[in-house]
Amino acid sequence: MSVLEVRGLSKEFGAGGVLHRARLHAVDDVSFSLRPGRITALAGESGSGKSTVARLIARLYDPTAGKVLFGGHVVGRRRRDALRYRSQVQLIFQDPFGSLNPAKTVRHHLARPLRIHGLASRRDVRARVEELLETVGLVPPAAIADKYPHELSGGQRQRVAIARALAVEPRVVVADEPISMLDVSIRVGILNLMRDLKERGIAFLYVTHDLASARYVADDILVMYAGQVVEQGPVDQVLAGPLHPYTRLLIESVPDGHGGLAPIELRRGAAAAAVDPAPGCRFVDRCPLAIGVCRERTPALVEARPGQAARCHVTAPAPTNREDIHAQPAA
């Protein structure tokens, strides 16, 4: 059923200086699968590793461990396999000002994928490019196609970027914060476009820090903290009844426009340091619920409610460990 599956994906980067060598665990043992016609949101703050996951799936990085399965198979390293993968899995970047080549026209950006993957003959390219532009709501397509990126507004550029991703008729699209750099009034347009494209059977991974937009477009959600998925499940269920204290904190922090600024509960502590992480829960220093075991053992992702899993010793204890957790006094 799943079109793309990620298993035990990890990515480490070198960090620190010459004397103190450290490893940044940007992504640590992340697993999930994407299904056709569904949007999965990947939420978290900056530095949580969500963009690294997006780039790992787009094969811009090689994973340190784990694998990406496409259609049930590991993708080979040969150029032909890589090309085939790229014709099925596409990435939309955050910054529409940076992701288009300033020296090239819109037409170039859309025509190249068609030519590379042999999806249109030289004669059909023009028509196909215009068709793509119409799909993403850029009219009149013939005029837009000959423009340079700097002649377009931010929202128009992001639509071009989406059209480029769609050119190869992908089965998976990873959108890395596609609206965060756009003006408020045009964000909804891009989100609606994603909702419409989902109907074509594309599997979306929507990477975002904005829970409200995740709720608006997505079916499922993964919440990442310091490189790990700390909670996952259907988006409505997770946002209505979050299990992990970090998810709760995120939800409480969103300004909902209803006044008052209800104070959020948290302990002061350093945020998300995934450099040479010690064993134990990574959220422990900021967690209002932390107990003794949280500093000793990394919690596993446990399905505490049907379809909803979290990494928390307190709210989602592993069945086998229940007794010894209750035996520990609160820290």
Place this chain on the structure above:
Amino acid sequence: MTVALSTLPGEAAPVAERPVLEVEELVVEYASRSRTTRAVDGVSLAIAPGEIVGLAGESGCGKSTLGNAIMQVLRPPARIASGRVLFHGEDLVRLSGEQLRRHRWRNVSMVFQSAMNALNPVLRVSDQFVDMMRSHERVSKRDAVGRAGELLELVGIDRRRLRAYPHELSGGMRQRVIIAMALALEPELVIMDEPTTALDVVVQREILQQVRELQRARGFAVLFVTHDLSLLLELAHRVAIMYAGEIVEVAPAAALRDDARHPYTAGLLSSFPPLTGPVERLSGIPGSPPDLAAPPSGCRFHPRCPHCVPGDTALHRRQVAERPVLREVAPGHLVACHLVEEGL
């Protein structure tokens, strides 16, 4: 323009008195060789003592330029073409360089979006506090450091962090340091230009909470400039909406949320998906903000306005030809829209 003050439910009303700051018919232009762009076009706004005023709009609408103009830190090619910025009745536009230097920071201070750029990377935090204080008043280095320590603790940072360099602090901490510096000389007005935009939601929330607490404790007024209207509805007493260089609506936060009268404000409000309640398809606002070098005729919002239907009607003729002016529709609630004028 007189402004009635309003409050959020359950809060003591700020005492109505003469405004700290009044902006009158301010026009700020960017002149380039080929054309002149009016980034701020005839804006009037007053801020009462102890009031948090939110200024919301999209990028390029002139909201940051307005903030910079109030602070008198416009850099060429931007310049104030006409209008006045009155601080307790004194026109800041006419101040000399030295008068302005004394006025800035002591009376009005500013928090910028990029904390990293606002702090000097090669100086310790304490030195930056000391330099800033000593450029405004005679104070010994010891006393200045002592006060800097108190200020840091006020914004929730350990006093020992005074010895840190900016790069040793997290983004949220840097922004708190900047806020502490803005409050150091106890100004009556603090302009905050997107102070939390570059930060994560949780950190943003913490800082907003802190700003609110500090503002209550110390009573300074705040002009909070941001693109995030939903945030202002929680934080501000009063919100001004800016579009294409003009203020199109001003209202108490609650009134704006429940009874937005300008179609642009309504569009902005329906651009934020809710975190609770049913998920309905939102419409947003079609099109994109205009180029200020060639703004649309008449009402600047008319090309994107859902209520501007082409046709040979008197309303449409007014919409495309006549610039609407701000009119009071309820106490403290002003709207610049032909629909409101026509009673629609």
Place this chain on the structure above:
Amino acid sequence: MSQLQPTIELAPATTPAARTRLRIPGWPALLLRNPKSRAGIVLVGFMVIVALIAPLISVSNPTDFNLLAARQAPSWHHLFGTTDQGSDIFSQVVLGARRSLVLGALAGLLATVLATTLGVLAAYSGGVVDEAVNFLTNVFLVIPTIPLLVVISAYLKSRSMGTMIVVLALTLWAFEARILRGQALSLKNRDFVLAAKVAGESTWRIVFGEIMPNMISRIAAAFVLVFYVSLLVDAGLEFLGLGDTTHVSWGMTLYWAQTNSAVLQGEWWPFLFPGLALVITVLGLTLILAGIDEVSNPRLRDEVRRRGFLRSLVLPVRRAA
């Protein structure tokens, strides 16, 4: 959205103007619109035309020996006067333009090709290739150009133009390679390059089709810079007496004037005219360079508008923080 829009409103990352480099289509047009580069193009274009029609306007064999007409001041017969040997200086200057321009252009071309290929290759490949190229550029950077040329000119039997071109290119490319590598490095990590990779572009096409077009202005600037440095160095060496004494060039005319103490005898013309030709060419090239900088960097464009054209020529450019 236009590039000239004031960008104070926008966050740095979204500033369109700062991100837009010079594009190929229309960049010659942009250069012609810029007053500095237009002036430069006029000056250099004038010298090129002079060089092209030189055989038609040079009145005599420029090294002709005619003691009867020696040391004559400029007149209708000898527009720029004559040397102490009686040769016509006008003919020497117009024919000398050929050597200077050809030498500069070829040295510039060779150095630019070297610098671009190695610089961009190093930046994009990274790893060992980058290390190797870096080492090579560092070695060439510490070689002092003029002393090396003096030594080479003294040792080589044939001090032909070809040798000069090769030596100049070899000593000047490294500086440009450094700059181009730096620019390619910053472009390499831009999202549009990653996007091209995601689209499935080959490395070859990414380097030449996506990265290079964004470096055109920098590459052109490299060419112009090497062009005029070569021209000056060549004239300088000749003036020092390290040139080929049988050839006609601006440097040689100056050399003979110096050797025969023309100034001591009150003769200004053997210095003035070849010197002026050099100044016009180098000034023209410098103006073109300044123009390229300006049209490809919108910040400079604004700077100039504020400070006025003349002041911007004289004062160093203050880069906005």
